[in-house]
Amino acid sequence: MEKIAFLGLGRMGEPMARQLRLAGHPLTVWNRTSEKADALVAEGATAAATPADAVREADVVITMLAGPDALREVADAVVPALRPGTHWVEMSTVGPDAVRELASRVPDGVTLVDAPVMGSTDRAAAGRLGVLAGGEAAGVEHVLARFGPVTRTGALGTGAALKLVVNTAVIGGVALAAEAMRLAAALGVDEGTARGALAAGPLGGAVARAFATDVHFGSDLAVKDLTLAAEAAQLPLVGAALAHFETAAADPDVAHEDIARAVTHIRTRRDT
Known part of the structure; x- marks a missing residue:
């Protein structure tokens, strides 16, 4: 199964990351407040000290962050560490402009997908979120389905919009x-x-x-x-x-x- 790096373990991120762990994916997690990773580490995930450390060996990178500023800051660390062939799934609510900005920074050989979710913490814990996937999502749709039903919205940025x-x-x-x-x-x-x-x-x-x-x-x-x-x-x-x-x-x-x-x-x- 794909090695997944999940960055951002807030109220939504932690239960979403847990769905991937329960599905059997090798999972590396990072959060600015490192203690928020403790429960997932106890369940078998690996904690990374930095965003770059989290993504170096990942096949799929998922970001679930507070907003555009947090995404830019994490991107500064992540972009140089991405391997060709990696899929980056941006799931935060940041709007289409931030997704387009991120796309301009992603290296060649890395596929960016925007896939924010509909639903709150209860649905995240139950794996019943609605996923709005923009861009070339076919390669990660089976991963996104772990969170709930996937709706393909069109070109990159349409999910965020x-x-x-x-x-x-x-x-x-x-x-x-x-x-x-x-x-x-x-x-x-x-x-x-x-x-x-x-x-x-x-x-x-x-x-x-x-x-x-x-x-x-x-x-x-x-x-x-x-x-x-x-x-x-x-x-x-x-x-x-x-x-x-x-x-x-x-x-x-x-x-x-x-x-x-x-x-x-x-x-x-x-x-x-």
């Missing part, structure tokens, strides 16, 4: 559901009644996500994704949602918590 579209819709929907609940409170509508009515309508999915308790997607990540979207097109509604999540993320007790905590901020904050 579609992921940004999906996340923008979800995060924006959560903000709208929070505002609707704020309106219900202002009008004296019973909270449970309002929530039930919204859940039964077109916003049902957003309402469920707004009040979810078993998943995790931080407000700081919501800010990152909505900022990428706002930079790509004129999106007034996205700008309003971004302002909500920026306010929530400014609170250190909320910034890294799930966006359900931001919903409370939106519903209860005082106008200034």
Whole structure:
């Protein structure tokens, strides 16, 4: 089986890397905070001291990082160490511009695929994410399938683009559901009644996500994704949602918590 290097063991990365280990792939892992690799090492993975060390012998390199800046920093170390024939699968939510920038740096003989995922930590742990694969993904599609169903999106960068579209819709929907609940409170509508009515309508999915308790997607990540979207097109509604999540993320007790905590901020904050 392919030797895989997995870089980035955050809330999504660790359970995704575990799926590969459970499938029997020889797995080398790296994370900036090295302690986050301990559980996977105990399960049979090998920890690398640096990103370059992780990828030198890898057939497949997977990056699952916080954002474009983290990807650039890791690429500085990884690019010189890649072997011809390696597939690099970029799975972070970074937007298509970052993927194109990375493509300009990848050496000849290395195949870059962008394959961000749909779903949160619960689906990552169960191997039921949705994978959006752009570029020449045929050589790694069987690896990607370990994470969940794979949708081929087209040319390189289209996976990253579609992921940004999906996340923008979800995060924006959560903000709208929070505002609707704020309106219900202002009008004296019973909270449970309002929530039930919204859940039964077109916003049902957003309402469920707004009040979810078993998943995790931080407000700081919501800010990152909505900022990428706002930079790509004129999106007034996205700008309003971004302002909500920026306010929530400014609170250190909320910034890294799930966006359900931001919903409370939106519903209860005082106008200034």
